Amino acid sequence: MHTLQTADYIVFLIYFIGVSAYGYYIFHRKRTSDSSKDYFLAEGALTWWAIGASLIASNISAEHFIGMSGSGFAIGLAISTYEWMSAATLIIVAVFLIPMYLKNRIYTMPQFLLQRYSQKVSVIMAVFWLLVYVFVNLTSIIYLGALAISSVSPVSFGAAVVFLSVFSIVVTLGGMKVIGYTDVVQVLVLITGGLITTYLALSLLADRFGYDGDILMALGVLRREAPEHFHMILDKSSPHYKELPGLSVLIGGMLINNLAYWGCNQYIVQRTLGADLKTARNGILFAAFLKLLVPLIAVLPGIAMYVLHKNGMFQQEMSDAAGNIKPDHAYPTLMNLLPAGLKGMAFAALVAAVVASLAGKANSISTIFSLDIYKKYFNAEASEKKLVRTGRWAVIVCMLIAALVAPSLRSLDQAYQFIQEYVGFFSPGVLAIFLLGMFWKRTTAAAALVGAVITIPVSTILKFLPSWTNGAFPDYPFLDRMTITFFIVVAVMLVMSLVKPQSAHQSSIEMDTKLFRVSPAFLIGSIIICGILAALYTVFW
Helix, strand or coil: CCCCCHHHHHHHHHHHHHHHHHHHHHHHHCCCCCCHHHHHHCCCCCCHHHHHHHHHHHHCCHHHHHHHHHHHHHCCHHHHHHHHHHHHHHHHHHHHHHHHHHHCCCCCHHHHHHHHCCHHHHHHHHHHHHHHHHHHHHHHHHHHHHHHHHHHCCCCHHHHHHHHHHHHHHHHHCCHHHHHHHHHHHHHHHHHHHHHHHHHHHHHHHHHCCCCCCHHHHHHHHHHHCHHHCCCCCCCCCCCCCCCCCCHHHHCHHHHHHHHHHHCCHHHHCCCCCCCHHHHHHHHHHHHHHHHHHHHHHCHHHHHHHHHHHCCCCCCCCECCCCCECHHHHHHHHHCCCCCCHHHHHHHHHHHHHHHHHHHHHHHHHHHHHHHHHHHHCCCCCCHHHHHHHHHHHHHHHHHHHHHHHHHHCCCCCHHHHHHHHHCCCHHHHHHHHHHHHHCCCCCHHHHHHHHHHHHHHHHHHHHHHHHCCCCCCCCCHHHHHHHHHHHHHHHHHHHHHHCCCCCCCCCCCCCHHHHCCCHHHHHHHHHHHHHHHHHHHHCC
């Protein structure tokens, strides 16, 4: 039933008031200045645990709870590779990329491109990022969040859009310090609420097979009843090979996707740019540990629902009006079965995931617009207060646009995979530009500009050429297309840089290899994470 009981409203109200009050406290208690760096980056104010929690809160949203559970239902544990390989990628980012940003006092991704390449490359990518963040990221999160809320509560889709947008604006207007510290609360809520839903799914499974709610026995039932759902590496015989193609989920397109997301993405990297190297690295390592937990709250419920559905339960709830199975109905169906109070907690977890993600992205939009567009091209003499005020207006405007556009996404289905594929159209080029810019001094601005321009056309050609040629050209899985696109862009940039070297522009990006050294504690933590990943992929290969 799409209803909330009195106990649910009380639990949600406690969450809402708690987050709002804590954000208000942080805004006034830790407010040190009105500088733009303090507002956009919380310079020196975030602890390692706040950075780690904020990274995860910004990353996890409705597409994880709804979309990833749906993929767990349809595909199985293999979808967890997005989360588990992210943990390994975060270690790479912490060791090699973050030192480059902090050494050169980089505050935005367009600023890096300006210092390394040229103003033209910087402004093109700044505009591009703003468009993607507003019309892809914000709109899809608001849409999926509102859809999820309306499916488990009496709140209408339109009212949910308004509520999520307004709540996110309020959190974002406080700046990065408020976002960072309230994200700690948001992560606690979303993990707790997620674990409650997972517990319910396993309890239902145990009851169905006569184990009287014993969730440990239910884990064994999952392996026995759905062995095909417990393979991390799919072979070509799998119907889902195109979505998760073999070893490409380890060393190919998945690595490219993750490096671009975690290492060259403003609304992710921004959490670390106001900290010192040790604090930033420890925060990223904490986020990597949290990443290992995400499949437990997002994928496992979907697999449990698959087994229950396979054994005759939830036939109507998991189908549309035409009788087609809808995997994305798995998580909302579970939430609707929670008892009063616990459903309110799960509902709060869903809202926390959406609001934290929206706030992080909106803050990054305002940062890029204020520092890379407004200050450089509209008001070079803008005071610090003016920049902060402009950033706050940018938050309001971008959220309003996204809220108006979000309802037009109703045609989306299998949301998680859809988002991953189409974000992958431009990720290879972004990563190529950043990696060559950081680690190969001869890369020219002209090469970077061409790399930025050709990424989407190359990705588009690779996607549609099979249909254009009636199957004469191979129909590669989208992760493999990302790998091919990445190497094409890198090859073009290498050739251009060698054929026509650049002498007029001297890059101001410095590299100090000593900064690549890590502390013993970070090394031990990284080894533990890699060991856990090796064990998981060995057991579930």
